[in-house]
Amino acid sequence: MKEYMDNRELSWLKFNDRVLKQANDNMVPLAEKMNFVSIYQTNLDEFFRVRLGFLYDQMLFYPAMIDNKSEMTAEEQLKACFTKIRRLNHKKDSYYQKIMNELLEYNVKLDTFDEIDNKDDKRLLENYFEREILPLLSPLVVSKRTPFPFMNNGELFIAAQLTSHKGKRKLGIVSLANVMDERLMELPVTRSHYILVEELVASQLSKLFKKYKVEKSSVIRCTRSADIDEDDIIEGNSYREIMEKLIKERRHLHPVRLEYTEGLEDIEISMITKFLDLDERQAFISASPLDFSFFGKLRDVLKIAHPELFYTPLPPKKSPLVNDKKPMLEQVMNHDIMLAYPYNSMDSFLRMLDEAAVDERVVSIKMTLYRVAKNSRVVNALIKAAENGKEVIVLVELRARFDEENNIGQSKALEKAGCTVIYGLEGYKVHSKLCLITLKEDHIQYISQIGTGNYNEKTSKFYTDLSLMTARNEIGEEVNDIFTHLLQGETEHHTNYLFVSPHCMLDHIFKKIDEQIALAKEGKDAYVGFKCNSVTSKPMIEKLIEASQAGVHIDMVVRGICCIVPGVKDYTDHIRVISIVGRYLEHSRIYIFGRTSPDVYISSADLMTRNLERRVEVAAPLLDERIRNQVITMFNAYFKDNVKACELLSDRSYKRVKNKEPKFNVQEYFLK
Template identity: 35%
Template sequence: MDTATNHTSDINLKAHQYYFNRELSWLEFNYRVLYEALDSRTPLLERLKFSAIFCSNLDEFFMVRIAGLKQQEEVGVTQLTPDGRTPTQQLKDISDRLRPLVAQQDQNFEYTLKNQLVAHGIYLIHYVDLNQEQRTYLQDYFQDHIFPVLTPLAVDPSHPFPYISNLSLNLAVVVRDPDTDKELFARVKVPNVLPRFIELPKELKQQQNEKPSIWTGVPLEQIIAHNLEALFPGMIIQECHPFRVTRNADLEVEEDEADDLLLAIEQELRKRRVGKSAVRLEIHASTPENIKHRLMQDLGLEDMDVYEVEGLLGHKDLFYFMSLPCPDLKDPHWNAVIPPWVKHIYYLRKENQNEDIPDGTDIFSVIRKQDMLVHHPYQSFSATVQEFITEAAYDPNVQAIKMTLYRTSGDSPIVKALIAAAENGKQVVALVELKARFDEENNIHWARQLEQAGVHVVYGLVGLKTHTKTVLIVRQEEDEIRRYVHIGTGNYNPKTAKLYTDLGLFSCREELGADLTDLFNFLTGYSRQKSYNKLLVAPVNMRQRMIEKIRREANHCREGASGRIVAKMNALVDPEMIETLYEASQAGVQIDLIIRGICCLRPGIEGVSESIRVISIIGRFLEHSRIFYFHNGGQEEVYIGSADWMTRNLSRRVEAVTPVEDPAIMKELQEIMGIMLSDNRQAWELMPDGSYVQRRPEDDKYEQSTHNTLMKMALKSVRME
């Protein structure tokens, strides 16, 4: 033991070779998403969906991460990342890794998925392959529905190159003037107010072996491209090539200078729409070099910024096909179950339409007896979290509701409940995070509506995003005030609660209520609360407390006992947390990490991380919950909350992680993690070289899919009641 200790103490755990690059690790995550589109075991329309998600993820990656690296490069940043790369090196390495992935996505759709769609009666036809009847119909459709919306923009000395909006699909058109024989250049934007795919009427659909088509249609841009004579009468159309532009879309708000954060962010959103610098150009592989270079020059881009494909641009529009009535080509439909403990309350409230509910038949009476855990999307969000807030809004004994809103849906019942609570005379505080990326506009809208209803709306702390997922309800009960809490891992969003896996704890433990009271005072007032009874709060004490718990496991091992950590999160990036995990591994702690996305820790390195295993679960639901387990010499501790082990979560965001103290709930959370660690269908294992290998069932073993297993368990729980 002493020899091993001496050997490991000589290792510099900050050395570059022990860290993966954040951006390249994210690309590996997005490849795992793409693989669901490549995997023949995935239902066909779900494969299109995953191709769309891969594209949508890449759009955001370029708008934020690539844009940030380019800005660093422009101002001459030379600081190395923990893995030893400069911004310029990262941009090159990203380009080298990403190009084969884009090509793989392109070829998979063009040569595999489209053929399989045809086999099921779904025809996405190229315009040149249409028969004359179909062309005639689309020419008339163009004149009636498309032509009035189009605006051709000439580019010449008197018409400067037009602004190309972010993520827009466009046509670069070259025409020849027959009078002067001069070639002219123009841009036509493919309008996003029209559907990307135009369906042909029933009588013009394709047929195969006398079997009618489910859907037959053509991409919108091809219809425009083959009817350009209407836009340029008297001109000869020489050529036409589609292209797509991605721009820097991150917000830059100097909060110290902003007297009104709401107005400041509204101004930045207008700038985002007006536009910042381009960061990517997507074009068809057949685009001539002169057109390509003209676009590059006008957009201020280099070869590294250009991505060529052979087929469709903008795969995120493939989401469209999920609306087709083809249940056999999709995952089986899932309806979240209503947990037995809340079922009678939920239906009673629906029957009584928010009228007074008899004592003892409300959600608070259940939570008074014991803590409750909910797991979405396996268990219903509307019947639990939404019910909790709605019941509080109408309960005459509830005096105050305080909650954080990071992201919520456009027609949120949660927001409606808060408005009703304010109208019912309750003290209502909503902390709306205006800086929730790409949800800023939605949050501004709801913030104004809440304010108009009398809700106290707070926009958080300068320099910190409020990412915590918490609700505090203050209720008068006989001669005492009792506080009820919900502390979760996910946003209060009914729509994403059907797609994201998240956990939430309901409790009326006095110490948690006191902690949330202090936390909301910290968020809304001038409190500088530094200590909490139970909660781990970032940026106050979470980093320090998590490190202490990891080191405690290491000390148990050094003293001859065992050490065990299982941690589930979205991303592991923070160098200090990684170094602490390395130290624990060197001491002999067995560590399992379940990390959906970015992981900068390198597992399986002799003398550094031999006892660390990392897996990623990718499937029909987006893994979003955070769970932390520490063996603690047999005195086990389990925590859930909103924070990943990223520097931004631990140092630049307000986060809350709560201990779970109910033995039954602790056991349930351990079972959830055990199911994931045993997965041989959706689990990918991280190798020491940074690659991921998908687990497959051995010949004599059944396929064990995390999401399928948890759905079956949820159904079983309601059948047994």
């Protein structure tokens, strides 16, 4: 592995480690620690389904293929990932137990059946089991005539070691799919004490396997790959039908992981892994529950009784660029407006969209949708506009992973209202965040909105994103050109103001970096700044190395994967990388070129191969001086953080930023 690059998968695991560490941070309230443990687990589930599912296929079919940055084969990457994951899971179990111990101070306890002291609690739970749970269970004993059952992705089962009356060892399996509605149950008598349904079922296995002696048991869970290509299932159907079939196919893809709680012996675990066609490296033991979704209900209980265990509510600030008493359309036509979520509310943008839906001057609204809320105000506004006779054109990206079902439903509602709905481009995901409102009076007037994040009212409250609204016609004309190309199944190849991938973003970025390289070679101050979620593009990494070698100072705020290693002598000496993981998910993308009269852009694109070469993404220049200075100030503030910031070091490790300066939490600062 080259000393100035890191492996993508290992870098991602370092990010999830930073997420997990929030669950052990004394400055994080107890109920929020619970949330970070849950986020860690959810992140890891998706990592197995997408990234490790892909690597597993690569290992089977292209064993000699190597990663272009770390030069590791798929098998080597899997081995390294499995080793790292076992360490992280051990840490996760430790943090979980620490959290549960802290909850005891508030008289909140999660019991196993054997830990319940009150006899009435036990009696009432047993009665409840026999009356409400037992009829919904279908226990089976694995044999030649009764094969091992299909395990849906993420579904909990109980596996039991059984002994027959003849002394034969058997494997019993019970699916819990039908009893998960009330998974977290409060004890009938001892209030604020709880039991999980899997623990209750495990305690009653003798009632399920009456002809066997139950020796031991474990809760088990299977993770299945989600890495499938819609091109593999095209059979002449409409694109939406293809995506509906893709979702169904995903549920039956090959397993990539088995998780199990303590209890069963190795022989049963070995049997289960063989049934699932897994090797033993893909089996992971856990000393904590396999699914932390029950934390949501527990947090709801705590929020009422102990609000002090949560982050203090911080309402969004009013943007100084917005006057709540004036129509948004008129304000945007007078001056550019930028909103910074969650520090500013999304309501100002939604108000503009609502106004456009009823304004007689508006002739059309065009928009790209990637991930939207389930009861989306954005979709409702578009439907209202269509019902009012306006042309509404919406590109709904059905391939937004794990949001496909919601997007399919939204597309049907839009079509029913009379909107023109298109479903992306062949070969490219449309990830850009674009809205174009066209007005006609004496002349054509465009109002463009270009953002870094999704049109999702829910996530805008805890994702940091930037949203630019402008009536500059030079921007509007290029946005309109992008929509024209999309409607014709094409991609943009030439722009003057916007950076648009896959064809003219990387070149524009490289041109801007080359300008800074030229300044550095002349002995002048040269600077590049990037804020993004991930950095994986090898051409981009090589360009940044070239700039560093020329003497360009490069500051980077990279929340997640970072495959460029800073501070490596003769390669990345002039590059600094920090990561912020805190109360809000850092999601905005910012590009800065130069210190004197800098060019500043906000973008939907990370510095990843997929964003720069295989997606439609858009970066927009900040032409308003106030907004440009505001974003530069925001960017520089990240490097003052000494509470949540971690710096990436030349040995590929992350270290919490500590100095003698007063404590500075950048996210809290933005809310003040």
